[in-house]
Amino acid sequence: MTVDSLWQDIRESGQLLYWIYFKPLTLRQKLQEIHPDLEPKTNPFTLKAEFPGNPALKRYADQVWWLTVATPVITTIFIASLSSIFNDEEINWLRSGLFLTGWILGLFLYTLNLQKLIRYAWWFIVLVIVATFFFDTGITPKLLAEYGHYDLIAITRLFSSLFESFIRPFASGVGLGVAFGFGFGVAFGVAFGVAFGVAWFGVGLGIVGGGIAFGVALGVRFGVTLSVALGVALGVAFGVAFVVTCVLGVLRVYFWLPELIWVLILNLVTPPTQAASALRLLPPYFDQLIYLPIPFLDKFIINAYSTNPSAAQNTIDYFITFTNQQQVARRAMEIIAINTLSRCRYVTDITSTVDNLYWVPRNLNPTLFRFLDIAASIRAAYDGTTPYRKIELLKQPITELSKLAKDVPLFGIITNQWLQILQDSRKTLEEEAANSPEIPNVYLAGNALLPNDAKERFKGRQDIFRAIEDISLSAQSPVFLLYGRRRSGKTSALNYLPQKVGSDLIPLFVDVQNIASFTSYENIVNSLVEQIKASAFTARNLSLPHANADAISQDPFAGLQEWMSLVEKEISNKRFLLCLDEFERFEEVIATTNSRTLLNFLRHVMQHRPQWILLFSGSHRLNELQPYWSDCLIGTRTLHLTYLQKSEARELIQQPVDNFRDIYQP
Incomplete structure (x- = not known):
């Protein structure tokens, strides 16, 4: 050797x-x-x-x-x-x-x-x-x-x-x-x-x-x-x-003491602008097992990120992979992300956060990634082809920011700052759109209109809303049958009911097409309960009680009646308008189960639960349905949904949304 x-x-x-x-x-x-x-x-x-x-x-x-x-x-x-x-x-x-x-x-x-x-x-x-x-x-x-x-x-x-x-x-x-x-x-x-x-x-x-x-x-x-x-x-x-x-x-105290002293000295002699050069001198680089806390480790990483993001990211990766300092790395990443979001002054700053913070894991903080998702939507909006298109696409992230400000008040400074940036930018876009020869397409064709998306685009049907409100507030309300041919706007009208009727009436929208996809009464009842609960929260911000799953599994409709009694007891000063959209699909349930138990239950609700008002919405008249419907729908009040009135149609054409440019000659 x-x-x-x-x-x-x-x-x-x-x-x-x-x-x-x-x-x-x-x-x-x-x-x-x-x-x-x-x-x-x-x-x-x-x-x-x-x-x-x-x-x-x-x-x-x-x-x-x-x-x-x-x-x-x-x-x-x-x-x-x-x-x-x-x-x-x-x-x-x-x-x-x-x-x-x-x-x-x-x-x-x-x-x-x-x-x-x-x-x-x-x-x-x-x-x-x-x-x-x-x-x-x-x-x-x-x-x-x-x-x-x-x-x-x-x-x-x-x-x-x-x-x-x-x-x-x-x-x-x-x-x-x-x-x-x-x-x-x-x-x-x-x-x-x-x-x-x-x-x-x-x-x-x-x-x-x-x-x-x-x-x-x-x-x-x-x-x-x-x-x-x-x-x-x-x-x-x-x-x-x-x-x-x-x-x-x-606890390795005899190593921790000199490491602590070393970091304190390093913190005193290293200015924030030189923090990146001191990262390799931090104790975790030469001691991977530090059980007692050492201050300023996250501070060095945060300061280094402002001058050398790559070095800071490498240090965070090392801390996570090769040491027991994962909490330090997590804290540093969270503060870096918050600082990046709070330093935005222009729209370009907001859109760049998506790329700047791509390396931060999504499970770090859900709120931070709500900001990043909003930033991605803002970037997509500004990639729109025209000023009007950009304005339309900005509505969704602005709504999300407003909701985020209410949900997470601790991030109010960032949300308010971003909202101000977007509102200022939107004014500029509106000026550009006003001077543009483009005629924007503001109509939403296809699916039913939703109030949060369509806003004021829904026009007319005041006669329908007035009839529902007047009759439903009487001592003995009839059963409603909202009739209209396909694509005539029945579902859109039901979606807008919460905005068109008084607060004493709680519209509950139920999609029967969804219910008809189930083959057992237990699943049908569970779907009905969940849709009613979701609709109550959307319409009136009401949280209805949970149903007894065991009772429903043993006897679905008995469990459903028990739950309805509980709802009536908790909300005794309101009435419920149960809107069954595309109710004809119940015929599929009857054919699948070979039983009319569901119709018998609906008949029981009509006769013995005055707090519940039923509205059947469909594209068939009573004489076009199966004969067994006559017992269930006897005494119904038919609301015929036809064409818009002349004034309503004119408003839809000339003023579909607010501030729509006058493009028609008198």
């Missing part, structure tokens, strides 16, 4: 030791590159058969074995020497040597991958610790002196003499060393074996795990005597020291 190769081995071993303590996630990634089945807890010697074809695997196994051997020896000698200088107690180097010898022998057995012997190693460790405890504390002799027989006491003293002169030195030296080296090596893998070796020999439990004194007391004690230190420490002092040092060790 040349000097260069020796130094290379030392450097690689040092890097491996560093990864074990400070970069376990990086270590895991590197091990996966060496072998897909290799993890920090894996015994690489179980893969010994692959050593000839995988030199990197063999090199890793050799390095960690030598690390596990050499690190405890070096640290024990170093810390024990310091302990002998600052303490009066003399170190028993003979027993230390015995333990280290046993440790090395145990690691040799570990390379043989003798899995069946692991439980014996653990039992040996427990036996030695228990025996040492009883003999060192004097519990066994005291108990025997008080309660034991003379011959038994003599035998115990003989055994105690043998324990002190032969068993303890061997057990706490070579035997315990073999057990620890083999047991911990097999049980926890090579990477943990290195960490455990360092910890129990002074560096781990002395620095990582809780103080130099405790490191010597355990690191040297287990390798030296297992008598004096344990004898003293088994009292209260040991209990307190053990708990405190273990807690400090688990």
Whole structure:
């Protein structure tokens, strides 16, 4: 072996030791590159058969074995020497040597991958610790002196003499060393074996795990005597020291303190404009396991994003992937997103947020992504081909922003700022549209009109609305039959009912076509209930109670009547207008179930529930329906929906929407 190769081995071993303590996630990634089945807890010697074809695997196994051997020896000698200088107690180097010898022998057995012997190693460790405890504390002799027989006491003293002169030195030296080296090596893998070796020999439990004194007391004690230190420490002092040092060790306080000081200094000397250059100096880059909070980490990322977004994003990715600082990364991303949204001053700023924040995960904050969805809609609006088209497309994001301002008041500054930007921009577009020769198409053909979308485009039908309101408010309201041919505007009229009748009447829109798609009464009733609840909330912002699912599953219509009674009890001062659109589809339900139970239920509602008013809407007259409808629809009041009146048609042509340009000659 040349000097260069020796130094290379030392450097690689040092890097491996560093990864074990400070970069376990990086270590895991590197091990996966060496072998897909290799993890920090894996015994690489179980893969010994692959050593000839995988030199990197063999090199890793050799390095960690030598690390596990050499690190405890070096640290024990170093810390024990310091302990002998600052303490009066003399170190028993003979027993230390015995333990280290046993440790090395145990690691040799570990390379043989003798899995069946692991439980014996653990039992040996427990036996030695228990025996040492009883003999060192004097519990066994005291108990025997008080309660034991003379011959038994003599035998115990003989055994105690043998324990002190032969068993303890061997057990706490070579035997315990073999057990620890083999047991911990097999049980926890090579990477943990290195960490455990360092910890129990002074560096781990002395620095990582809780103080130099405790490191010597355990690191040297287990390798030296297992008598004096344990004898003293088994009292209260040991209990307190053990708990405190273990807690400090688990939390890695002795690494956290210098890291905290380092970040405080870094924060003082780094101006915000230079934050990007300091990102690689943050502690998580050299210590992936920081359990206690360190301030200013998110501040550095946030400041860096303003000057170098790429560096900030890379740091966030590193924090999420290779450290336990996911909360810091999440907090930084959230503040970056909020800052980006709040700094918008022009429409182009709003539209650019979609691209600028594409890298932020959607599950970060639902409210933030409502803003981004609105920004995407605004960008699509400004891609419109004409000023009028842009104005029309802007209506939806403006509505969404107004709704967002009510739903999430904490983001009111951003929503108000965006609304002001859009309103100012819309005025400019309106001026451009007024000066444009384009005649905008404001009509909505095809589907039924919805109030939130169509606005004032719905014209006329005042006679229908007036008749419904007048008759429904009488003591005994009839059943309504809204009749009109297809595409005549029946569904649109029903959609506008909440705006056209008084608040004492609650229109409830039900799409019978949806109900007819079900084949069981349970599903039909559940669909009817859900549609009624949704319509009540849309029409009057009312939240109706939930139906009893068990009752509906046992007897659907009995459960439905029970729910209707509950609704009547909770809202006793209102009347309900149940609008059954395309009611002819009930014939499909009757044909599928071969039963008229549904019609009998509707007939019962008409006769015995005066708080409920039924309106059947369809394209067939009563004489055009199946004969069984005559019993259900007897005494109905027919509302015939025909052509618009002349004045209504003129308004629809000349003034379909507000501020529509006069394009017709008188």
